[in-house]
Amino acid sequence: MKLPNLNWVNQDSPYLQQYREGFRLLSFSGEMEDTFNRYHIAVVLVRMRWALLVALLLMLLFVVLDALSLPEAVRNQTLAIRLGLMSPMLLFCWLATYNRALRPHLQLIGGATSLAEGLGVAGIIWVARQHEFPLPYEGIIxxxxxxxxxxxxxxxxxxxxxxxxxxxxxxxxxLSGLPGEVLLYNAVFLGSANLIGCFGCYFLEYATRQNFLAQGLLQDLAEKDFLTGLLNRRAFSERAERSWRQAQREEQPIALVMMDVDYFKRYNDHYGHAAGDAALRAVAEVIGRYARRPLDSTARYGGEEFVGLWYGLAEADILPILETLRCEIEALGLVHTQSDVAPVVTLSIGLAWLVPQTHQSLEDGLRLADVALYLAKEQGRNRVVSKRGANRQP
Known part of the structure; x- marks a missing residue:
């Protein structure tokens, strides 16, 4: 997959940072490697299933061929290896691809299966050599x-x-006493097969990792606000909708928050758009630090307006968080001589706290938060105002 224009991607994107760090040793840093592991499983799962199924069918074909063509002494031991080790391992690995609990361990299971198949073929060759039966070694290739x-x-x-x-x-x-010149040729051919396999497998994984980063960068482009690095409005709406439905099912409270930088148009007009952009980035960085849990999210809603969702918090818990956030914005000390509120950049915050009911929608909650934000501005700005939903749990 072709990488998007890196100048369009938010510079704080972990995918962009990983791409710039490189991965020649086929390893990402920290949580990125765990994310790639899940991605890789999804990419190879269907191929793995079909490969194992074909391998099982071929194994049965070899079982029939061995039963019809090998002398009894060789046949019995060969069939024992094929039916007692190789076939069960293939079958177990194939079934594991359908078990969600085992999927995170498919590399280990697949590796153990592949090694069992390789050692099984080596064992069959050993049996044939012990009985002086001219079994070709190409099966190992x-x-x-x-x-x-x-x-x-x-x-x-x-x-x-x-x-x-x-x-x-x-x-x-x-150990079987194969003549040296024959062993040399066989070793060269099998070693060459391994070298080709190593090069091919390395570049396949490298390309897969590139595709993973490209998809992540494209997702960042689609979901992140370019200026601030927070979610954009569309991505927030999608995530908030999922959290809203989950809160309805589990009867958990939701805190929807609308935030607005006070007198930002005056700031832009006085200090210029470059300074305005820098101020928005600084404000967004603070806001983003307060939504780290999986079901929490913050976004740039448009212009100087931000939005946030906090899941499962009591009103008494979310209010101190928002007050601390407001204070931290003020403590940034971004000089704003055109503000009627304070000599620095400040933030007005409207909170809608409610337990979503079946007849309510996310838009209802956002409207309530917008009303609270309006009240915060009406009451003098640089403050937190809370509105409770009509239907809520005691």
């Missing part, structure tokens, strides 16, 4: 290609499985 490119394994896991299988095969052939 097939299994190598399988887990590098088809199972959705990431580079480190796939490379570990590939090279462990390689050394297991070499050990089998050395």
């Amino acid at each position: 097939l299994i190598t290609v399988f887990f590098y490119f088809l199972t959705g394994l990431r580079f480190v896991t796939a490379a570990l499985c590939g090279w462990l299988t390689f050394f297991a095969y070499l050990l089998v052939e050395v």
Whole structure:
């Protein structure tokens, strides 16, 4: 996926910061790696299911082929490996892709399965060599290609499985007394398959990580306000709507807050738009720090107006938070000689606190917060005014 124009992306975006840091070692920092792990599982899940299903069908085909063509001594031990180890591991891994609880562990499960398949093939070759049966070694190359490119394994896991299988095969052939010149050619071919697999798997994961960052940057472009880095109005509405419905189901209180920078037009006219933008960024940074919980959110609603939602807080808890926020904005000390309220930039805050009822909508709550904001301005600005919903829990 092509990266968007980086000049359009909010410069505080964690996706942009990660892109600039780079990821040549195929690792992101902190929570970004956890987010990528979830993304990667979603990307490879369908491919992994089909690859494992095809592998299971091929395994059954080899079982039939072994049963029809191998001498009894070789056949019995070979079938024991295929049916006792390799097939059950493939089946378990395939079923794990349908279990949500196991999906976070699919790299580990897939890696264990791939290693079991590789060691299983090495074991079959060992059985054949012990009975002096001329079983071709190319099966080990097939299994190598399988887990590098088809199972959705990431580079480190796939490379570990590939090279462990390689050394297991070499050990089998050395212990079996394979002639040196034959062993050399076989080792070169299998080693080359691993090298090709490593390069291919590395660049596949690198491209996947690039796509992940590109999607994150595009999402930031779609959801974040370019100037302040807060959510934009559309993204806030979507998230607030989900929180509103959850609050209705769980009968939890919602605090909807409308905030307005006092006399901001005068500030812009007097100090210029560049200073106005810097002031909005400073105010937004403070506001954003007060909404860190998963169901809380803040956004730039338009111009100098901001909006916020806090989930599950009592009115007695949210009021001190908003008062502290207001004080912190004033404490920024952004000189505003054109304000009739204070010599610095200040914020008026309107709070609507309510337990959403089934007949109420998010728009009803926002209208109530807007009324509270109007009252805050009417009463002199630079203050918090609260309005309670008509229907609320005691």
